[in-house]
């Protein structure tokens with residue numbers, strides 16, 4: 558489902574939440590919408606969903622019933638889980654079994670929860686149920702606003718698999734701060750800052766520019782000058798860390814092992830957002 562946004566603006570009192578946003582998202586695109594807290598991601602999605610009034614024009618090239626949306630904050634509902642599932646299934650003409658199957662694969666036992674009030678579920682269970690309802694719908698456009706923010710690592714892994722399997726053909730708009738989701742689910746990145754688009758292009762290019770590696774070593778030797786001289790910062794419990802780019806990682810990790818391997822009690826290498834870290838040293 559194609560999406561066209563032209564000169565979208567939104568003010569909340571004195572806050573310019575969205576400033577003149579023009580975007581074209583082709584049908585079938587997989588897009589990550591990213592940016593710091595308060596940059597306007599949720600507001601932009603709410604504009605798309607027709608949930609807030611705004612300046613400019615937002616066009617969805619398809620039917621609204623072909624859109625599934627998982628909001629960042631679960632709505633307050635007094636309905637029971639069973640009633641909610643029934644209502645969505647009726648509305649969408651969806652077999653209940655399909656929702657149950659997806660929920661089970663997210664480790665959410667719908668039959669056991671049917672009589673519980675939705676608002677009494679844990680944050681993670683609420684999110685799993687909303688994801689299950691969205692994915693079971695097999696929508697043409699899937700909009701997920703930080704869908705995994707309250708999920709544990711196991712549930713996040715299950716979500717990634719299901720998403721790839723059940724929404725392979727859908728147009729996807731995913732708000733996420735998680736690099737592993739951006740890397741494995743999207744091919745395009747739109748970055749917002751302060752209500753304006755600051756990047757709109759291939760995910761690979763964005764990741765190459767913005768993603769770095771945090772190399773952490775646990776040093777148990779007497780003299781940490783080798784680490785200090787190479788810009789490692791001392792942390793707690795013998796850990797030292799340094800942010801590097803890809804080339805730096807390939808050079809630094811073997812060098813550390815060669816030079817100080819016998820004095821290293823542990824080593825961790827993980828991808829991080831360089832902007833959050835404040836840049837590579």
Ligand SMILES: Nc1ncnc2c1ncn2[C@@H]1O[C@H](COP(=O)(O)OP(=O)(O)OP(=O)(O)O)[C@@H](O)[C@H]1O
Nearest residue numbers: 569572574592593594595596597598599600601629
């Ligand atoms: N209903 C509202 N009333 C007043 N201000 C709002 C409202 N909704 C959003 N804002 C403001 O608009 C700006 C953008 O908020 P928005 O929720 O879109 O950011 P976000 O990028 O989704 O942030 P986060 O990463 O924290 O979810 C913020 O300054 C926020 O305080």
Ligand SMILES: [Mg+2]
Nearest residue numbers: 598599600629
């Ligand atoms: Mg948000």
